[in-house]
Amino acid sequence: MKHYSKEFLIDLYRTMVRIRLCEESLVEPILNGEVQCPVHLYSGEEAVAAGVCAVLSEQDYVFGTHRSHGHYLAKGGSMGELIAEIYGKEAGCSRGRGGSMHIIEPKKGMMGAAPIVGGTISLAVGAALASRIRKERRVSVSFFGDGATGEGVLYESLNFAALKSLPMVFVCENNLYSTHMPIRECRSNLPIFQIARPFGISAFRVNGNDVLKVYETAKEAVDSCREGRGPVFIECLTYRLRGHVGPDDNIQGAHQDIRPEEEIKRWQRRDPIRNFRKYLLKNAIAENDELATIEQAAQEEVRDAHAFMKDSPHPKQKDIGKHVFKEQKASV
Amino acid sequence: MSSKSRKLQYSLAINEALHQMMGEDESVFLIGQGVKSPWYVGNTTKGLLERFGPERVIDTPVSENAVTGSAVGAALVGMRPIAVHPRMDFMLYAFDPIINEASNWHYMFGGKLPVPLVIWGIINRGGEQAAQHSQSLHAVFAHIPGLKVVMPSTPYDAKGLLIAAIKDENPVIYIDDRWLYEIEGEVPEETYEVPIGKAAVMREGKDVTIAANSYMVHAAMGAAEQLRKDGIEAEVLDMRTIKPIDKGLLAASARKTGRVVVADGGWKTCGVAAEISSIVSEEAFGCLKAPVVRVTVPDVPAPASSVLEKIYYPDSGKIVQAVKRTLSHGKEA
Numbered sequence: 001m002k003h004y005s006k007e008f009l010i011d012l013y014r015t016m017v018r019i020r021l022c023e024e025s026l027v028e029p030i031l032n033g034e035v036q037c038p039v040h041l042y043s044g045e046e047a048v049a050a051g052v053c054a055v056l057s058e059q060d061y062v063f064g065t066h067r068s069h070g071h072y073l074a075k076g077g078s079m080g081e082l083i084a085e086i087y088g089k090e091a092g093c094s095r096g097r098g099g100s101m102h103i104i105e106p107k108k109g110m111m112g113a114a115p116i117v118g119g120t121i122s123l124a125v126g127a128a129l130a131s132r133i134r135k136e137r138r139v140s141v142s143f144f145g146d147g148a149t150g151e152g153v154l155y156e157s158l159n160f161a162a163l164k165s166l167p168m169v170f171v172c173e174n175n176l177y178s179t180h181m182p183i184r185e186c187r188s189n190l191p192i193f194q195i196a197r198p199f200g201i202s203a204f205r206v207n208g209n210d211v212l213k214v215y216e217t218a219k220e221a222v223d224s225c226r227e228g229r230g231p232v233f234i235e236c237l238t239y240r241l242r243g244h245v246g247p248d249d250n251i252q253g254a255h256q257d258i259r260p261e262e263e264i265k266r267w268q269r270r271d272p273i274r275n276f277r278k279y280l281l282k283n284a285i286a287e288n289d290e291l292a293t294i295e296q297a298a299q300e301e302v303r304d305a306h307a308f309m310k311d312s313p314h315p316k317q318k319d320i321g322k323h324v325f326k327e328q329k330a331s332v
Numbered sequence: 333m334s335s336k337s338r339k340l341q342y343s344l345a346i347n348e349a350l351h352q353m354m355g356e357d358e359s360v361f362l363i364g365q366g367v368k369s370p371w372y373v374g375n376t377t378k379g380l381l382e383r384f385g386p387e388r389v390i391d392t393p394v395s396e397n398a399v400t401g402s403a404v405g406a407a408l409v410g411m412r413p414i415a416v417h418p419r420m421d422f423m424l425y426a427f428d429p430i431i432n433e434a435s436n437w438h439y440m441f442g443g444k445l446p447v448p449l450v451i452w453g454i455i456n457r458g459g460e461q462a463a464q465h466s467q468s469l470h471a472v473f474a475h476i477p478g479l480k481v482v483m484p485s486t487p488y489d490a491k492g493l494l495i496a497a498i499k500d501e502n503p504v505i506y507i508d509d510r511w512l513y514e515i516e517g518e519v520p521e522e523t524y525e526v527p528i529g530k531a532a533v534m535r536e537g538k539d540v541t542i543a544a545n546s547y548m549v550h551a552a553m554g555a556a557e558q559l560r561k562d563g564i565e566a567e568v569l570d571m572r573t574i575k576p577i578d579k580g581l582l583a584a585s586a587r588k589t590g591r592v593v594v595a596d597g598g599w600k601t602c603g604v605a606a607e608i609s610s611i612v613s614e615e616a617f618g619c620l621k622a623p624v625v626r627v628t629v630p631d632v633p634a635p636a637s638s639v640l641e642k643i644y645y646p647d648s649g650k651i652v653q654a655v656k657r658t659l660s661h662g663k664e665a
Contacts, residue, residue, distance in 0.1 A: 061409060063405070092442070093441075093442075093444075094440060094442040094444065095441075095442025095443065097440050097441070097442045098440045098442065102440045104441045106444055111405075111408055111409065111445070112408070112437065112445065114432070114433065116432045116433070119401075119428050121398075121401070122397065122398040122399075122402050122404070122405060122429060123401055123402075123404055123405030123408060123433060124405060125398060125401065125402045125405060126401060126402035126403060126404055126405020126406040126413075127405045127406065127408065127409045129405070130406040130409045130410065130411045133361060133387055133388060133411065134411075152397065153401065153428070156393075156395035156397055156398030157398045157402075160395055160398050160402065163393065164390075322443070323438055323443040324477050325438065325478065325480075325501075326443065326502055327501075328500060328501060
């Protein structure tokens with residue numbers, strides 16, 4: 001086992017717990033109709049965001065997907081602004097114009113999340129290209145799901161990033177389902193990480209529910225990028241514990257999970273947070289009380305975030321056209 | 333300011349704008365298929381690669397979607413990319429980064445990040461290039477909120493609008509036409525901006541307004557010359573920005589002449605000509621003496637055969653006919 005400071009390990013745990021509790025706080029409001037915009041909960045996949053973002057600095061860029069609350073929080077986005085955004089409030093991180101699928105915090109390097117499958121991959125390539133042109137050491141990370149491996153732009157991006165040797169990490173969160181479609185019905189070749197190798201890109205598959213494994217692989221990848229050795233591809237095997245959209249797979253209002261019960265149970269046993277908690281206790285890294293305090297603090301943060309949302313007004317209707325264009329600075 | 337000016341080709345006016353802007357601002361770079369190939373982009377990129385190197389003059393694989401997306405991503409992190417599509421038709425592969433991402437980004441994130449990006453599409457009309465190398469797709473992009481669309485017709489505007497587009501904080505679709513490349517005109521040596529959103533009066537007249545854009549401006553000027561011989565004074569407007577379009581100048585001219593012919597190189601249905609016609613009826617209805625007439629390419633894909641091309645692309649003659657039709661309105665019986 002590599003040696004990590006207690007502080008570092010506790011931080012990883014804290015990040016995952018914050019994400020989980022934030023996500024779970026949305027379940028009731030979604031079910032009772034308080035939250036109206038589509039919400040794709042990240043519960044179950046926290047180790048990926050926490051592990052990858054722990055490697056990155058605020059200078060590094062991250063682009064996300066429809067399921068990006070975890071990426072946003074792990075990269076340093078404010079929970080209050082996230083909740084406010086999901087409720088369509090003016091204090092939201094996107095001023096209530098984006099909703100759950102469009103969250104951003106440029107000051108922390110979270111450059112935006114968007115739900116067109118594969119649509120932000122090339123944007124991350126462009127951010128990496130900018131790093132290259134400006135001779136900076138910033139790394140660009142693209143999070144995308146297994147569904148995005150069906151999109152041509154991924155392959156164009158892999159080629160272009162490899163061709164220009166860009167400082168970019170492709171992180172595929174393989175949760176085995178592309179909305180309702182099991183991966184075996186979507187792909188002729190199941191091991192996703194193999195798609196990167198024909199482009200000469202180093203590629204790895206890791207247990208995406210093991211935060212330390214994710215961290216270690218991402219660390220190697222990011223270091224390699226900073227040394228100018230070109231892009232790296234990481235496939236993280238994980239599972240969403242909630243629905244594709246909403247708390248369960250409520251597609252067509254059935255509220256019935258389309259996935260086999262046994263499979264769900266198996267993945268519940270692999271819950272990344274519960275297992276990491278056990279790991280911390282077993283290795284005497286932290287006491288139970290200590291972890292409970294962290295959980296309590298996260299719960300308070302969630303409460304504060306909802307309170308912040310409640311205090312924020314909705315956007316004014318007269319401002320519907322605001323932000324279509326950025327106003328031009330007067331020409332000199 | 334000293335304004336030394338000399339005659340320059342349209343394509344070289346573009347080239348000069350690129351040289352000056354890339355020289356002035358290190359965040360400006362050019363990316364796209366064929367940027368080092370005159371076969372693709374004529375002489376518009378002459379000398380850029382030698383001067384600025386392959387890091388900022390990036391010829392790319394044939395991957396319009398990812399390459400355009402890369403330009404969008406670079407813009408999001410503070411660069412000012414110019415992404416070129418040497419045949420506008422190829423831009424269709426890049427609809428997602430242009431329409432879903434670039435045009436929406438500033439709005440859907442509440443103004444957090446601007447997208448200072450130029451997407452340069454070249455129309456390649458004629459030459460028996462048929463339906464997939466010749467399309468004028470400006471109306472498609474003008475439909476999208478969050479995009480600006482410019483179509484310069486003169487060397488002066490080719491340079492000034494390109495500089496304005498590069499300096500703009502928003503995504504601008506810059507559209508030119510290979511038929512314009514050899515046209516010469518006065519171009520100042522220094523950098524200058526032609527404001528986006530402003531049309532220009534190319535020729536004043538009192539009898540009819542011809543609102544045109546891009547290559548059709550030249551056809552309209554030819555038509556105006558022919559009409560003058562018949563004692564008809566046509567006012568020619570260059571609607572050099574398609575979006576946001578200059579409603580003020582258009583409406584003022586329509587009110588003055590009471591008759592409007594629109595000359596646009598796109599298709600008729602749901603096209604820019606339809607938009608201009610609609611603006612005229614909204615803003616100047618009471619002054620109209622005749623319905624607006626549209627001169628466009630027909631709702632037909634571009635044919636290859638030059639015999640068919642001859643009737644496909646509207647010319648001065650078609651505009652003259654349209655003007656005469658609007659002037660005879662109500663006098664037929």
